[in-house]
Amino acid sequence: MNMGPARYRSGSHVRVWQVYGTGYLRESWKRHPEASLSTPRANPCVAVFALCAGCFAPFEHDRHDLVDFRIIGLQVSNAAPAPGESLRARALVYGDHGFYHDALPSLSWQLGGTSATGPWVDLAAPDASGWWDLALTVTHADGLTTESAVLPLLVGADQSPIVPPRLPPVERGVIPLPLDSPAEALLLDERLGLPVSPSAWVDVGQAARVRLPLEDPGDLYSARWMTHDARGTFLELEPTTADWVPGTLVLDAEDLEVQVEDALEPGLYSMAVMAMDGQGANAWAFLDLSLEQPTDGDDDHAWMEHDGRLFELPAPAFEGGLYRVTLVADDASAWGVSLEDPQPILVDDPSAYDQADLAGCEHPMPTRAPLRLDLLAEGHCSRQQLLGARVTMAFTHPIHTWGDAR
């Protein structure tokens, strides 16, 4: 009796993720003008009746939306190891309110007959060749909620390793795609033709275009774009490029009108992107997009970028660099923290590597390198354990925009 999941659309309003399908449907309509615009199938028996559209109330969120405790991705140092090879595994876990955890979840790993716990673990590949599942169980701090994940590994000799890519910074640009655009404007072909302007800020009447400029001569990689707290709408354009619209798009499939709900207010919006090759070479990155150019307080401050995240800091006397900052709680931020009392320091300043305040983390944190906020999302340290810590962080300036990497 298992036919698998099947979904329909009614003629009435549907949520934004339907835009993809409808865009595709509309595209089909353009090729075949006589095609139906009302309902796609899953069940042809129902679809043959003009009135008999099988429907269901669409789910509130799809995989682009980060809203709940969830495993975003797994990474292993080599997804095609030799028998007995030592592997390092890590995971990205979205917390209750963002890319951090007030109380750390427990990460339990298993591979073959070995097991380990922790955010970064070293495991040995099984001695026998073949497919083996690297399994992860993440238990929320409440002890009740668990999430599970599996990454199949192909263990065997004489094969090329499958290693995660090093991700370059995400490029930002803007395109002229107003929120109230007609449905046709959302089609792939139409959006491909839009000009892209390098910009870190998205103004009214614009949408952002983001790109992961991977060196990918084999076209192996695709990107999964995800938005914190389901803010905004991603519309994929190419395997590692997507457009982001600052609002929730609602499509009236009958009239092919796009309506906007929850148009976003000016401010910063946080995202994550995961690059995947379909074989287990996964890597992730983060970024902030700003809706409307933020007002600089004065000429002494500048917006700077920390691994894709945007922070306003005192303008440095040089490009980018290290800063000593104090981490304070910020529930409005996807990262969970704001930076106070930022002080630029030179690379050869002895205090640049004073990360003693990280010693309180539950899992070992690198103490001789600038702090990376990724480690919060990966479960090395809870936010609580970092609040008030005075740490060194690295920033770049200017913010990466379209074409920077090329």
Place this chain on the structure above:
Amino acid sequence: MNPLLLALSLGAALGQQPLEPGVPVTPESGEEQPLVRITGRIMDRQGLPLAGAWVTVGDHPQHTRSDADGTFELAMPESAGPSIEIHISLAGFDERIVQQALPPAGELGVVMRSGDTDGNAMGEIVVEDTQEAAAPIAHALDREQVELTPGTHSDAVRLVQALPGVSVTREYAPGAGGLAIRGSGPDEHRLYLDGVELPYLFHFRQFTSVVNTGLLEELTLYPSSFGAEFGDATGAVVDARTQALTPDKPLVGLDVNAIMAGGLVRAPLGRDLYLSASGRRSYMDWIIGGGSGQYTVWPVFWDAYARLDHVPDPDHRTALTALAASDYWERLVREPEELDPVEALAEPVLAYRHQYLATSLVRHDASQDFRSDGTLALVLDRWPAELQEHWQDRREGNLQLHQDFVWLLRSDLHLAAGVRGRAERVLRRASVDQPWPEVVEEAPMLARGLDVDEHIDRLRAGAYTELRAELGAWRLLPGMRLDHDTLTGAWSPDPRMGFKWRPTPEITVRGGLGRYSQFPSSDALSPTAGDPSLPAIRSEQVALGADGLIKGRLTLSGDIYAKQLREMVLETPGEPPLGGVEGRALGAELGARYRIRGVFFFWSTVSLSHSQRMLDQQWIRYDFYQPLTLGLVASWTFRPNWNAGLRYRYGAGFPYTPVVDGSYRADSDSYEPILGERNASAMPIYQKIDLHLEYRWELDHWRGAVYAEGWFIPGRANEMYPVYSYDYDQETFVFGPHFVPILGVRGELY
């Protein structure tokens, strides 16, 4: 009331004087003439008596009606001639005219065949209870019921779903075309069309059946505990018989409804040869054009049927038939809603096709004391699927033999015997390097992800014998069946016993019990993807029922049944078969039926059922567990050209295994469902009300019909099946419309 007395009283009411044998006739001249006794027995196709048949003689006023055991007696004056014409008529059967020599050489035996009811006069009262189903545990539908049962949409399989004991499935939901009967699922039944088992009966597994009800002469459901005639089945048997059409002039017809369009042609070819052919095709792909959304090629299905009949007389018929069916579509493997615009462009496409051709030679011979029905069929079935560079191809060719004999040893003793045979070769080939679970229904070999290259040769043969004895009020049907399968090596001797007892003309008690066997499918026995060691499935079954006739019109019936099953095979698409499963089922059915042939028929049923399977050392609800079903069918021809019908169905929702969580797959960035306790959840209650209104007309050389149906599905009954969010964290239901209007038109030129 004794039917004969009733017949006599009716005859008096009609102003005719029946003749009592042995009583001399006093002709108008006033002189007495010596009489000759003519006795006879009227039977149906299976040799069972038909009561209430009118027996008249040429232009003579004599007439009588057959008794409860089908016998009649006439007295004719010797001077009537060297021979006389005896006319036998009975509503629902073709009239017979038999030449009888005087004096007769012996008892006359007449076999009646089901016929069109259109010729019945309005208002004719037929003693319905005298029409008995052939077997103790069976439900038979004749032509009138086949044509006029609402909500079946000219669909033979949906017609079966209207019968007692058949589970109520949700219209157009997955599995809608499957028959679940008395605790047995679709894989446990046998469905025959003129003795031929077809590869599949439903287009796209749930949509419309490949057999148009317009082809059918009769349809009989044996829900359980059937006689020795059928084997290799532990569930039910559906035996459908097509009409031998003998038009006296050419006829062309057209039938269009919301789903498909079709035509038919019938013509006499001379020399007792008759040709009939029909075809139907879906047409939504022409309207939509190309593909749309999920379907890159919109689903297309068609079926066609042709037959050539040679009918020199009603007792000797030969037919050559051919039935072909085809289903085809192309679709994205995953659904568009799961894909972003870039993925949708790169998403692989599955091309699915399933088609078959079944040709058969059907022969019927009958004489006074012997009857033979045989079918020899060749079935070719092809099931290919392609998905990028992966493909599967399943081809099957089988030769089927279905031969039955009935000897009328005495008027109260018949001996039936027969043989069955099925020789098949199955070719299974697949080239695939990964599992594709999304296509498990259309391409199970691709879903498994196994390379396959094998052929399976198999012979299944069976023979049976059954005695049919009338001992006063008792009819006993002891039988024995023996089946053998070369692939499992199993021999299955299955004794069976059936009986009917009529302590009074108004009450019938009936029952059946026996042992039943079924051999696993060839795919389940595949050395590559199945388990060649699977044994034959065994079942012991018993059923008991009673019918009561009230006021000569209303029949009330009650049935109880029980069965146990051993060595069952659980075939889950995409997974290896699991053998050694135990099952059990029991239930009760109450029914009422009422009929005035040609005017009105009604039946209603209430069924209670409990069916389980043992898995993981515990009994769990069977996939088609349905503790309560209600059914009601009524059809009323309230004016000569107008018919209205109503059908109501109620059924508890089938169980299903809930998804309790999802597990993330980090290589494909997808989620796999984590299933909860098997069959722990249940669909909402299902109800459906079908209303039918039809108008027929007949003019010079053409006739037509136009009909409208409305399907009402109230409340949550329109929820068809569950769907889940991308991470399987949330569940909701796909729902269909609460109301579906259907219009259709038929026309025939002759």
